[in-house]
Amino acid sequence: MDHLDQLEAQSIFIFRDAFARLKKIALLWSLGKDSNVMIWLARKAFFGRMPFPALHVDTGKKFPEMYRFRDHYGKEWELDLRVEPCPPIDAVDPTLPPAARSAARKTEGLKMALAKFGFDGLIAGIRRDEEATRAKERVFSPRGLEGNWDVRDQPPEFWDHFNASPPQGAHLRIHPILHWTEADIWAYTKRENIPIIPLYLAKDGKRYRSLGDQDITNPVASTASTIDEILVELEQTKVPERAGRALDHETEDAFERLRVAGYL
Amino acid sequence: MNMIVTSATPATPNGTTSMPNGTTRPQVRIVIVGHVDHGKSTLVGRLLHETGSLPEGKLEMLKAVSARRGMPFEWSFLLDALQTERDQGITIDTTQIRFRTNSRDIVLIDAPGHAEFLRNMITGASQADGAVLIIDALEGVRDQTRRHGYLLHLLGVKQVAIVVNKMDRVDFSADRFKEISDEISAHLKGLGVTPTAVIPISARDGDGVAERTDRIGWYKGPTVVEALDRLEPARPLEALALRLPVQAIYKFDDRRIVAGRIESGSLKAGDEIVIMPAGKIARIKTVESWPVTPVATRQGAGRSVGITLDRELFVERGDIIAHADAAPRETRRLRARIFWLHDKPLAKGDQLLVRCGPKESRATVVAIEKAVDPGELESSENKAIGRNHVGEIDISLSNPIATDPYTENPRTGRLVIEVSGRIAGGGLVLSVDAGQRAVPVDIVPVESALRPDERSARYQHNGAVVWLTGLPASGKSTLAKALERRLFTDGGSPILLDGDTLRAGLNGDLGFSAADRSENIRRLAEVATHLARNGHIAIVAAVSPAREDRATARRIADTTFREIYVATPAEVCESRDPKGHYAKARSGALQSFTGIGNDYQPPQGAELTIDTSTRSVADATDAIEQMLKASGVLFDEVVDLAANI
Numbered sequence: 027m028d029h030l031d032q033l034e035a036q037s038i039f040i041f042r043d044a045f046a047r048l049k050k051i052a053l054l055w056s057l058g059k060d061s062n063v064m065i066w067l068a069r070k071a072f073f074g075r076m077p078f079p080a081l082h083v084d085t086g087k088k089f090p091e092m093y094r095f096r097d098h099y100g101k102e103w104e105l106d107l108r109v110e111p112c113p114p115i116d117a118v119d120p121t122l123p124p125a126a127r128s129a130a131r132k133t134e135g136l137k138m139a140l141a142k143f144g145f146d147g148l149i150a151g152i153r154r155d156e157e158a159t160r161a162k163e164r165v166f167s168p169r170g171l172e173g174n175w176d177v178r179d180q181p182p183e184f185w186d187h188f189n190a191s192p193p194q195g196a197h198l199r200i201h202p203i204l205h206w207t208e209a210d211i212w213a214y215t216k217r218e219n220i221p222i223i224p225l226y227l228a229k230d231g232k233r234y235r236s237l238g239d240q241d242i243t244n245p246v247a248s249t250a251s252t253i254d255e256i257l258v259e260l261e262q263t264k265v266p267e268r269a270g271r272a273l274d275h276e277t278e279d280a281f282e283r284l285r286v287a288g289y290l
Numbered sequence: 291m292n293m294i295v296t297s298a299t300p301a302t303p304n305g306t307t308s309m310p311n312g313t314t315r316p317q318v319r320i321v322i323v324g325h326v327d328h329g330k331s332t333l334v335g336r337l338l339h340e341t342g343s344l345p346e347g348k349l350e351m352l353k354a355v356s357a358r359r360g361m362p363f364e365w366s367f368l369l370d371a372l373q374t375e376r377d378q379g380i381t382i383d384t385t386q387i388r389f390r391t392n393s394r395d396i397v398l399i400d401a402p403g404h405a406e407f408l409r410n411m412i413t414g415a416s417q418a419d420g421a422v423l424i425i426d427a428l429e430g431v432r433d434q435t436r437r438h439g440y441l442l443h444l445l446g447v448k449q450v451a452i453v454v455n456k457m458d459r460v461d462f463s464a465d466r467f468k469e470i471s472d473e474i475s476a477h478l479k480g481l482g483v484t485p486t487a488v489i490p491i492s493a494r495d496g497d498g499v500a501e502r503t504d505r506i507g508w509y510k511g512p513t514v515v516e517a518l519d520r521l522e523p524a525r526p527l528e529a530l531a532l533r534l535p536v537q538a539i540y541k542f543d544d545r546r547i548v549a550g551r552i553e554s555g556s557l558k559a560g561d562e563i564v565i566m567p568a569g570k571i572a573r574i575k576t577v578e579s580w581p582v583t584p585v586a587t588r589q590g591a592g593r594s595v596g597i598t599l600d601r602e603l604f605v606e607r608g609d610i611i612a613h614a615d616a617a618p619r620e621t622r623r624l625r626a627r628i629f630w631l632h633d634k635p636l637a638k639g640d641q642l643l644v645r646c647g648p649k650e651s652r653a654t655v656v657a658i659e660k661a662v663d664p665g666e667l668e669s670s671e672n673k674a675i676g677r678n679h680v681g682e683i684d685i686s687l688s689n690p691i692a693t694d695p696y697t698e699n700p701r702t703g704r705l706v707i708e709v710s711g712r713i714a715g716g717g718l719v720l721s722v723d724a725g726q727r728a729v730p731v732d733i734v735p736v737e738s739a740l741r742p743d744e745r746s747a748r749y750q751h752n753g754a755v756v757w758l759t760g761l762p763a764s765g766k767s768t769l770a771k772a773l774e775r776r777l778f779t780d781g782g783s784p785i786l787l788d789g790d791t792l793r794a795g796l797n798g799d800l801g802f803s804a805a806d807r808s809e810n811i812r813r814l815a816e817v818a819t820h821l822a823r824n825g826h827i828a829i830v831a832a833v834s835p836a837r838e839d840r841a842t843a844r845r846i847a848d849t850t851f852r853e854i855y856v857a858t859p860a861e862v863c864e865s866r867d868p869k870g871h872y873a874k875a876r877s878g879a880l881q882s883f884t885g886i887g888n889d890y891q892p893p894q895g896a897e898l899t900i901d902t903s904t905r906s907v908a909d910a911t912d913a914i915e916q917m918l919k920a921s922g923v924l925f926d927e928v929v930d931l932a933a934n935i
Contacts, residue, residue: 027592038594039551042537046607046648071549073596074580075542181712182631185704187645191711 030214033206034067039186040165040202041071044147045078047190048198051147052108054136055080057092058237059211059222060151064203065103066220068149079106081148083135085128086111087239095223110139122283125242133289146192149200155207156267167199168192175199175286208235208267209260216253227251235267316523317395323442324424325434329455333424333493333514334387334398335365340500340515343389365494391519420449420486420521422514423474427460427490431473439474440662441629441680443481446696446718450478451517452488458495462505487517524700527591530554531616532563533694533702535647536609540596547578547596548605553647553701555613556590557597565603566610566692567620573600591701601737604819604848608649610692610702618692618702619722625659627682628675628717632709635674636683643708646719649691652838653707657684682720688808688838695719738824745825746925749782753822754923755815755847756914758831759840759893760856762871762885763863765902765910766831769856772911774829782827782924787818789832802882808839815843822850827923835884837891852921854914855896860885862903897921 027035044051053068053076055061068076082096100107112135118127140148154161164180166188181189192198203211215222225234225245232245233256246265250256322330338344356363387398399418421442425435442450452474460466471488478485490506491498491514497506500515512520532555540547557563561574576584578596589595599605610618630636636655644653661674661681675681696703696718706716746752756773758766770786777784789810793800797813800806811834818828834840844851863885864872875883884890898917900910918924 027590032592035551035592035594039537042549042594043648046538070580071594072540073542073545073547073578073583077542182716183713184716185706187706187713187716189708189712191708 030210030217033203033210033214034070036205037064037067037202038071040188040200041068041149043186043188043190044149044166044200044202045072047188048147048200050078050143050145051149051200052079052081052143052145053149054151055082055096055105055107056151056237057082057088057096057223058151059215059226060153060203060206062099062220062222063206063211063214064149064151065105066218067202069103076103076105079108079143081139081143081145082107082109083132083139084109084111085131085135085239087241089223089225089237089240091223091225092237095221099221108139108143110135110142113138126283128239128242129289140197145197147190147198147200149202151203152201153206153208153211154204160204163199163201163204164188165201165204166190167201169197169199209257212253212256212260216257222253226256228255315390315393315395317397318419318518318521318523319397319399320420320422320518320521321399321418321442321447322422322424323438325426325429325432325438328424328426328429328432328435329366329493330424331366332364333422333453333455333491333499335367336493336496336499337398337514338387338389339365340496341389341391343387391515394519394521394523396518418447419524420451420518421447422451422453422518423485424453424455425470425474427454427456427463427466427470430470431477435474436477439478439483440481443478443483446700448483449486449521450483451514451521452478452485453493453498453514454488454490455493457490457497457506458492462490462492462497464508467509486520487512489514489517527554527701528556530591530699530701531618532557532561532611532613533618533699534595534597534611535649535702536605536607536611537648538607539605545578545598546602547598548611549594549596550611550648551594552589552591554591554699556588557595557611557613558588559584559586559597562614563599563611564614564617565605566612566617567690568604568609569617569620570603571614572603574598575600604846606845606848608647608691610647610649612692618694618699620690620692621722622687622690623656623684623723624687624693625682625684625720625723626705626717627680627720628707628715629680630675630677630715632714633677634709635676635679636681636707636715637674642685642714644685644687644691644705645708646691646693646705647702649689651691652688653685654688655683656686659683689842693719693722695721740824742823742825745783749825750780751777751782751827751918751924752850752922753825754827754850754852754918755818755822755843756827756829756852756854756918757818757834757840757843757847758829758854758856759834759896760858761860761863761890762833762883763866763868764856764858765900765907766833766856768907769854769900769902769910769914770829770831772907773914776911776915777827783825784827784829785821787814787821787828787830787832789814789830789834792817804836807836808842811836811839811843812846815846818843819847819850822847827918833884833890835890837893840893852898852917852923853893853896854917855893855899856902857892857899858902 053064055065065076065080080100112131115128115131118130118134120127122130152160152163154163164183166183167175168181168189169175183189190198223237225237227233228248228251231247231249233248233250234243234245237243248259250259322334324330339349352367353363356367389396389398423435423439423442425431452471454467454470457467467490475485475488489498489511490509493499497503498509498513500513502509502513533553534550534557535553536548537550540549557574559574559576562571563574564571575598577589578598579585612618638655638658640655642653642655644651658673658675659682661679663679694703703719704717705719706713708714742753758770760766767788770788774784774786792814793810797810800810811832814830814832818830821828840853844853867873871880871883872885874880875885898913900913902910915924
């Protein structure tokens with residue numbers, strides 16, 4: 027059993043546990059490389075089908091390539107796709123710095139979708155290696171009634187025993203690829219031949235390492251135009267994955283504030 | 291902020307890491323523990339630096355932040371990434387960090403030392419193959435040091451390297467080092483743990499971490515990096531007996547797939563297996579997968595698999611699949627060593643939910659054999675186990691479970707305890723009080739010569755368990771007999787299982803204690819389910835006062851179960867008293883009689899409720915027939931045979 031097999035098996039275990047123990051779950055599909063791997067893993071876990079909806083909380087500001095990808099593979103993979111809009115910018119906390127405020131629309135859109143469908147579990151594709159507050163996450167992470175995350179009062183989780191009883195009206199975030207790294211995602215995408223959005227591959231000396239909204243995501247300098255070249259680049263680079271995400275760099279704690287409030 | 295090196299080969303649950311060139315490096319998971327402020331974060335920061343594991347510019351960035359705040363640079367800043375942590379100066383939760391020594395991939399489970407966050411430390415340490423216990427050279431062994439040492443022992447972490455930090459504050463005194471070394475070694479030896487090394491260091495300056503500097507020239511042992519390089523990875527799980535705890539059964543298409551993760555051992559199509567705790571034998575027909583299926587190769591520990599069986603057996607979440615000649619023990623009673631994290635102390639008599647893998651069972655604490663404050667290491671009175679304390683307890687389970695002592699199988703030999711839906715403690719299975727059933731190597735169920743659909747076609751109904759519950763004299767037997775007659779007249783195959791009748795024979799060995807009553811219901815349910823699986827309608831008439839027992843019956847009979855609550859008012863029942871039981875009970879001549887008192891627990895989710903004081907027998911029988919039609923037991927017309935295969 028090689029390294030990717032082990033990662034895959036652990037993720038499948040988490041998917042099956044979430045499906046068995048929660049009543050109504052959905053997978054958050056951001057259309058990026060991580061959530062595409064998640065859908066693939068879900069289909070592995072459930073022998074070809076994903077027995078719960080894929081939820082795209084849509085800011086309306088994604089790249090056209092991302093929308094094309096969504097519409098195509100939503101059909102091809104036979105997903106129960108739910109696209110939910112986000113509220114306008116005026117509706118979110120004006121004390122946040124501009125990019126974070128823009129991203130916070132997604133938190134609000136997520137809350138609206140939760141209220142609309144009554145999900146008690148949301149599967150999200152965050153990874154420990156992405157960013158320091160995510161490194162602190164649980165696999166089954168309880169959220170308060172407002173979708174908020176209390177980093178100081180997380181339930182103990184050990185030996186793959188997860189807490190799966192959210193209080194009435196609250197929900198759990200489930201993180202099936204928390205233990206993966208960026209390099210794992212690419213190696214697995216290649217091995218399994220999972221489709222990707224071409225924006226990840228270098229064009230004119232630049233590529234996107236992480237895809238978000240158009241106005242707050244920037245490409246990084248790169249010549250990696252195949253997955254193999256991306257893997258080599260990751261071996262060598264010491265530039266963090268989210269370097270192109272504006273909101274991570276506005277203030278020291280902007281990202282943490284977002285996450286505590288319920289952001290992914 | 292990216293804490294973890296992207297170039298390092300990442301963590302896996304256990305064992306080894308594959309390298310691009312095909313070789314493997316042993317992977318070891320370690321935890322660093324110790325008293326708050328003894329320097330854990332500093333050591334981790336230093337280790338990352340010394341092993342070349344920091345992203346470029348990281349160190350410079352932190353130095354700049356420190357300068358801007360007018361603070362001297364601290365290695366611990368590397369870990370204290372959260373704003374709150376910077377404010378409080380303590381590490382709150384578990385973070386996993388990876389780095390490499392010469393021959394090992396190390397996954398560092400960073401655990402906080404502050405007493406308030408002990409549960410997080412346990413969360414981290416429970417996954418570790420080895421540990422580093424850190425002690426401040428000036429302060430020496432403290433409560434928290436002892437507590438962490440004890441917890442490592444409790445968690446079964448046998449490889450512990452001791453690091454005596456801040457040697458710079460005691461002028462690198464060999465005497466002071468020896469003093470601490472002797473004290474902690476004696477403490478750990480008392481727990482059955484021998485330190486793999488005791489190392490003097492200054493994490494801040496770098497002495498003893500990756501290099502033996504002049505200032506500790508008197509020290510001849512390994513550095514921290516060398517000590518980590520010598521840790522042994524965990525025993526390969528594939529070498530142990532097969533354990534496949536069932537997570538779920540999927541019927542997305544015509545396959546009935548039993549899904550779960552192989553915790554130990556391996557399996558392959560064709561293997562003869564036993565499903566515990568029921569002890570049913572089957573063969574693995576296929577190992578299913580996606581996108582390509584079936585899988586022909588042997589599947590080993592760590593794999594999340596799906597299998598199909600060569601016969602239709604009742605399998606449910608929480609069952610354990612094993613090879614027939616090496617099955618886990620089935621028990622309703624076990625002894626466990628637990629650590630308790632809940633605010634309310636755990637006391638004898640407490641009702642809990644125990645989870646052993648995916649298996650859940652309600653449980654009662656029968657005895658508390660030991661209760662220890664790991665800081666003081668003094669047994670308190672054996673009445674309760676307080677928050678953050680540990681102890682040994684005997685647990686009685688309401689459902690039988692299959693498990694192993696943790697010394698035989700670390701994966702299946704552990705459990706967690708839930709209170710109000712939240713994990714409140716966890717522990718290791720020390721011993722199992724094996725159940726009455728021997729390991730069922732010789733049991734091979736023989737399937738009927740007839741398929742269920744052949745009978746359905748003849749009887750115009752599917753098999754079912756119709757369970758009538760209600761107070762004595764509520765009219766259960768009368769209704770049951772009327773229903774039996776009606777179904778038979780219509781060409782069906784009904785069979786009456788009256789509780790009292792079976793007590794005269796099959797259940798003649800049982801009394802009226804709660805445990806015996808549960809067993810009585812379980813046997814009734816097993817017999818009824820057997821009949822239902824063979825296409826008959828088993829009509830059970832039994833008081834079955836306990837909701838939990840009826841829930842068990844429903845679990846056993848699964849989708850064939852239909853519950854009818856005969857909800858005749860108590861005073862009507864007593865006025866009828868056809869068997870004279872109420873009169874006897876009132877006079878004290880009949881003990882443990884349900885009906886006098888409040889020990890009947892009415893159903894909450896019955897398929898049908900009937901009050902015989904307001905309804906005729908014929909009318910009530912009509913209602914039952916209607917319900918059986920509506921829920922697919924009785925057919926209105928001849929149905930397509932193929933649809934039922």
